[in-house]
Amino acid sequence: MEPNGMKCAWFQFLIGFEIMSLGAYFPMKVYVYTHDFEEGGKENPKKIHFARIPVIGECIVLSNNPNWYKVVLVLHTPYMAADADAEVWCVKITGSAARKAAGYSAS
Template sequence: METVFVHLHDKNDFNYVNEYHQFKRVPVEGEYLVTKVDGDWYKVELVVHTPTSKEMIAELYAVKVDHNEEINKKRKM
């Protein structure tokens, strides 16, 4: 497991919630993540790899999304 520093925010609100999380692999831009069971969905906007850090392998920025809207977008494709 790799430690990733995650910056979460709501759409149009950049008051980030900053948390460390363990991932088997670093999420990539455009993927979705949740930070707890039945938690909010977040879409990854930016990934910064940090190979020189001893605390983490990457930082990522993600915006809260409505999971129903995201699923419906995929269904319409």
């Protein structure tokens, strides 16, 4: 028979595992608004599923094309009537600019 401490630790591990794996079962629905200064500054909303909601300052790529976007605003929409978990506004940046801002060489 195992001591109560072992049962408690095992239970906490299982609960932690379930919480960590929720992203795989419940993807976050996020409306992403992209802003491209080169295309006249229009916003193009897209509904995308993420494992977690992006945060301000993070860079994301939305498809196989080489366009990078930097998150500048996040609006969380946790209420039940919302069609998505969040709305995210991004501006188009170059990959080299993102690497340079992160401290990596632009080459």
